[in-house]
Amino acid sequence: MKGPLFYAKILLFGEYGIIKDSKGLAIPYNFFKGALKTSNNLSDTAKKSNENLLKYYTYLSDTDNSIVHFRLDELKRDVQNGMYFDSSIPQGYGVGSSGALVAAIYDKYADDKITVLENLTRDKLLKLKGIFGMMESFFHGKSSGLDPLNSYLSLPILINSKDNLEPTGIPSQKEGKGAVFLLDSEQIGETEPMVSLFMNKMKNEGFRKMINEDFAKYTDACIDDFLHGNAKSLFGNVKQLSKVVLANFKPMIPKAFHKLWQHGIDSNAYYLKLCGSGGGGYILGFTPDYAKAQEILKNYKLELVYRF
Structure with a gap:
C-alpha cells in the first residue's frame, strides 16, 4: 500500500509577517515529498514514524470532531498494521515536513473532505486552513495551517490576510540567469x-x-x-x-x-x-x-x- 504523494512547501515571502496579518506567498516544492506506506518489516526510521503516528492518532481522538470527522478506527488499524510516513522532506528545515504528513492523513481518513477538484471558495479555503491548523498543532504547539494547505492543494497560495487566502498562478519559469x-x-x-x-x-x-x-x-x-x-x-x-x-x-x-x-x-x-x-x-x-x-x-x- 502506498498513498498519494504530498509535496514540501516554500513560503517565498511572509515569514513571521503572516502571524501579524500581512501578506505571504507560498508555493509547492516537489523536489521533496512524502506518502503514507505500510510494511511488515519496518526500518528504524519507519518504526519511529509509525510510533509517532500512534501518538498522532491519540491526539486526533481528543480533538473536536464537529470541525472534522476522521475514520479513527481505520487509522488505528492501519498504524497497528505497520503504516508510516515515508518522506524525503527534511525535518526542521522550514519546508513543511509536518504539513505534508497532516495533508496525507486528512486526505486518507477525513470524512466529507474538501477536495482540490471542487470550486475552492474563500470559505472552503479558510475552513481547510482551520482544520489543518488544529491538526498541525500537535507538531508545533500552534499552527496557521498554511503548510498542510499548500501541500494538500499543491497550488501556490496568496495570503492577503489571516481571513483572506486565494490560490494564485505564478509566472512560468524561464531559462534566464536569475x-x-x-x-x-x-x-x-x-x-x-x-x-x-x-x-x-x-x-x-x-x-x-x-x-x-x-x-x-x-x-x-x-x-x-x-x-x-x-x-x-x-x-x-x-x-x-x-x-x-x-x-x-x-x-x-x-x-x-x-x-x-x-x-x-x-x-x-x-x-x-x-x-x-x-x-x-x-x-x-x-x-x-x-x-x-x-x-x-x-x-x-x-x-x-x-x-x-
Whole structure:
C-alpha cells in the first residue's frame, strides 16, 4: 500500500509577517515529498514514524470532531498494521515536513473532505486552513495551517490576510540567469522557540513599528513583483527586505551566516532571507545571476527552486 504523494512547501515571502496579518506567498516544492506506506518489516526510521503516528492518532481522538470527522478506527488499524510516513522532506528545515504528513492523513481518513477538484471558495479555503491548523498543532504547539494547505492543494497560495487566502498562478519559469534557491545551513531549526522569540520581540514598540512599516512594505512589494514577473524591481525590493531581516531578525539567522548574508547585500550577487521560522534549516536566496552565486557559494549546498 502506498498513498498519494504530498509535496514540501516554500513560503517565498511572509515569514513571521503572516502571524501579524500581512501578506505571504507560498508555493509547492516537489523536489521533496512524502506518502503514507505500510510494511511488515519496518526500518528504524519507519518504526519511529509509525510510533509517532500512534501518538498522532491519540491526539486526533481528543480533538473536536464537529470541525472534522476522521475514520479513527481505520487509522488505528492501519498504524497497528505497520503504516508510516515515508518522506524525503527534511525535518526542521522550514519546508513543511509536518504539513505534508497532516495533508496525507486528512486526505486518507477525513470524512466529507474538501477536495482540490471542487470550486475552492474563500470559505472552503479558510475552513481547510482551520482544520489543518488544529491538526498541525500537535507538531508545533500552534499552527496557521498554511503548510498542510499548500501541500494538500499543491497550488501556490496568496495570503492577503489571516481571513483572506486565494490560490494564485505564478509566472512560468524561464531559462534566464536569475533564480530562487535554497541554501542549506546544515543545522536543524525548531519552529516553536523561534516563534516564541518573535512574539516576545513584538512586545517592543519599535519592533512592531518595523514589522508594520518596513517589513510589510517590502514583503508586499516583493510578492507583487514576483506575481507580475517584474524581476528587476523584485531584486531591488528583496535587497531591502534582506537588509531589514538582517538588522532585526539576527537571532533567527544562524551566526555562521551573518557575514555571508551581508556579503550578498554588499556585492548584489545574491540576497538572503529566512525560509520559514529560521534558526537553522534552509535559507532562501534570490540572485540575478545563479552561476555567479553558485561560484561565490561553492562551499555550501544549494538547491534550485525557480528560474527567472
